[in-house]
Amino acid sequence: MLVIERHEMIVRLVNEKGSMRVSELSEICNVTEETIRRDLDRLEQAGRLLRSHGGAVSVAEQQPEDPYMEREITRMEEKKRIAQEAIKYIEPRDRIILDASTTAWYMASILPDIPLTVLTNSLKVAMELSTKEKIEVISTGGIMSARSLSFVGPSAERSLDAYHVNKAFLSCKGVHLGRGISESNEMQALVKRKMISIADRVLLLADHSKFGVQAFTYFAELSQIDEIITDDKIDPQYVQQLEEMAVKLTVALA
Amino acid sequence: MLVIERHEMIVRLVNEKGSMRVSELSEICNVTEETIRRDLDRLEQAGRLLRSHGGAVSVAEQQPEDPYMEREITRMEEKKRIAQEAIKYIEPRDRIILDASTTAWYMASILPDIPLTVLTNSLKVAMELSTKEKIEVISTGGIMSARSLSFVGPSAERSLDAYHVNKAFLSCKGVHLGRGISESNEMQALVKRKMISIADRVLLLADHSKFGVQAFTYFAELSQIDEIITDDKIDPQYVQQLEEMAVKLTVALA
DNA sequence: ATAAAAATAACCAAATATAATCAAAACTAT
DNA sequence: ATAGTTTTGATTATATTTGGTTATTTTTAT
Numbered sequence: 001m002l003v004i005e006r007h008e009m010i011v012r013l014v015n016e017k018g019s020m021r022v023s024e025l026s027e028i029c030n031v032t033e034e035t036i037r038r039d040l041d042r043l044e045q046a047g048r049l050l051r052s053h054g055g056a057v058s059v060a061e062q063q064p065e066d067p068y069m070e071r072e073i074t075r076m077e078e079k080k081r082i083a084q085e086a087i088k089y090i091e092p093r094d095r096i097i098l099d100a101s102t103t104a105w106y107m108a109s110i111l112p113d114i115p116l117t118v119l120t121n122s123l124k125v126a127m128e129l130s131t132k133e134k135i136e137v138i139s140t141g142g143i144m145s146a147r148s149l150s151f152v153g154p155s156a157e158r159s160l161d162a163y164h165v166n167k168a169f170l171s172c173k174g175v176h177l178g179r180g181i182s183e184s185n186e187m188q189a190l191v192k193r194k195m196i197s198i199a200d201r202v203l204l205l206a207d208h209s210k211f212g213v214q215a216f217t218y219f220a221e222l223s224q225i226d227e228i229i230t231d232d233k234i235d236p237q238y239v240q241q242l243e244e245m246a247v248k249l250t251v252a253l254a
Numbered sequence: 255m256l257v258i259e260r261h262e263m264i265v266r267l268v269n270e271k272g273s274m275r276v277s278e279l280s281e282i283c284n285v286t287e288e289t290i291r292r293d294l295d296r297l298e299q300a301g302r303l304l305r306s307h308g309g310a311v312s313v314a315e316q317q318p319e320d321p322y323m324e325r326e327i328t329r330m331e332e333k334k335r336i337a338q339e340a341i342k343y344i345e346p347r348d349r350i351i352l353d354a355s356t357t358a359w360y361m362a363s364i365l366p367d368i369p370l371t372v373l374t375n376s377l378k379v380a381m382e383l384s385t386k387e388k389i390e391v392i393s394t395g396g397i398m399s400a401r402s403l404s405f406v407g408p409s410a411e412r413s414l415d416a417y418h419v420n421k422a423f424l425s426c427k428g429v430h431l432g433r434g435i436s437e438s439n440e441m442q443a444l445v446k447r448k449m450i451s452i453a454d455r456v457l458l459l460a461d462h463s464k465f466g467v468q469a470f471t472y473f474a475e476l477s478q479i480d481e482i483i484t485d486d487k488i489d490p491q492y493v494q495q496l497e498e499m500a501v502k503l504t505v506a507l508a
Numbered sequence: 509a510t511a512a513a514a515a516t517a518a519c520c521a522a523a524t525a526t527a528a529t530c531a532a533a534a535c536t537a538t
Numbered sequence: 539a540t541a542g543t544t545t546t547g548a549t550t551a552t553a554t555t556t557g558g559t560t561a562t563t564t565t566t567a568t
Binding site for chain 4 (some may be wrong): 003031032034035038053054
């Protein structure tokens, strides 16, 4: 990747996410943090972003409203942290699933360019990964859900049948200790259920606000989840209860 | 190779790939890196690309096209006109196929929001149609081709098997009266062949520059095409020969 | 408030890329 | 043909980029 390309990528990422840490950019671009810092200095000189300790923030004062992205500003910080923790579980040559959640999209955007096969039903994830040449992206087809820009329906589920992955990173709307994992949309829930069935290991990405919540449809038991990644605002009572239930839990720290 | 030819080749390569290293260009063009550097300096002077340490990046990020799409930015006007003509063939409640071509993408962007089912292997087409609420979009899944932002491969072909449409709008790289319709990329060709097999009616979108051209793989006979839509710069000799061969031809006027 | 951790700036050195220069080769125009 | 121009490749000196190291600053936690 040429210098200019890296600079453009940095600006794009900073603008998309609002902010980026030096460490994230370093991983994504496959250069040392020193290089990223120098880049940020120059980009700040040029007025393309604003430097801050640990990273940089967007200076695009009023980015034109992205019609695709339902503005999920809520829990953005937590989701980014969870995404950052989650990518630590990814190793070269893994075959993984990313679902159509905001957290999975963050994961895609900060995923380093290493040899990897990613199976997804999310248009945004696919789009995001298209620039990383070492990553092979496979999309389920299916009926497009315009709101979430993802593919659902029988054909999406059918196409998943043809694959097997070693890790699946899934999100949800609710985690209830007694009732299990739930989703507000039935179509999405069915796809997630299928995803779980073709994965060796299921990692659930759920920020603290999801605990205790019961959404419309259940798509998995807690026992089907191998590990939950959440943020540090989680109620300690859940931590303890999950421990008692022998569910592995990782807390993504700030 | 003439100097100008080399210059054009350099610009084309840079635009296709987004960027090129001096070393790559040197190898491809069979000249020393010094020569390439001088070329790049002059091309940057002329504003045809942007220099960067180690290579050059494309500057062709003008509106309708972004650096992903695989075909040349040329014939844009013709393609828009062909797209405009093509949508006249679409009626409410049609089930149609749009392939991963620039022309199909133009079609998607000017398609009115009427009840319609669109089956496509193009990410851009899907994205474009996501804002039109009356249009149901179904995507083939498959391996994502990053360059063309489309889905190809066995799974893409397999998923097409589950559907049947009444009209397919396809593009190509070459239309040869004797040898048939060809494509430069075999994966895309196989998908198109399958698309033809599940469509009642096949409409070929081909600007005048495609006639007489033979690209790498053939994916259809002329007899399998129900109608060709082209632009008014088409050589009259082809018009006459197609008439003799009883192939229906529509010329999109300015 | 103070200590520990994290991030940064300021170096340096190695690798790479570039610019400048010159001579040979190829092309142009008389 | 021949003189003049342009292009090219080779060579050398110069620039830039990058990663590593260390000291310093800033932030965070106690």
